[in-house]
Amino acid sequence: MVVYLINHMPIAVLNSCTPFESLFKSSPDYSFLRIFGCLCFPLLRPYNRHKLDFRSTPCVFLGYSFSHLGYRCLDLLSSCMYIARHVKFNKNTFSFACSEQTTPLPSPSLQTTLPALTLFPTPMTS
Numbered sequence: 001m002v003v004y005l006i007n008h009m010p011i012a013v014l015n016s017c018t019p020f021e022s023l024f025k026s027s028p029d030y031s032f033l034r035i036f037g038c039l040c041f042p043l044l045r046p047y048n049r050h051k052l053d054f055r056s057t058p059c060v061f062l063g064y065s066f067s068h069l070g071y072r073c074l075d076l077l078s079s080c081m082y083i084a085r086h087v088k089f090n091k092n093t094f095s096f097a098c099s100e101q102t103t104p105l106p107s108p109s110l111q112t113t114l115p116a117l118t119l120f121p122t123p124m125t126s
Contacts, residue, residue: 034091068083070083
């Protein structure tokens, strides 16, 4: 996906033209790009076993599918990964945003010391 995005960005060598434009003589389409980590609601009808199951569930947008034309969405409650083409995005809500609560670090007196590991073998004494 990174190479795809690089090929759709303007480059100074090509006089602020993208490699995609110079190759295909048309401007690239950016309409399907979304913000990583935002809240999304994929259509789950293909995954449902019963017609009364939920049609969607809140998920986190993780990226794009490599083998399908769709978005990869992670359900945090069930830890299921869904690949869906029809997804509603909420660009203002992020599930992994930093919260005000932080856990305090343990005091140094409670930390245990581990023996140092060496990368080189030591000679054995008999």
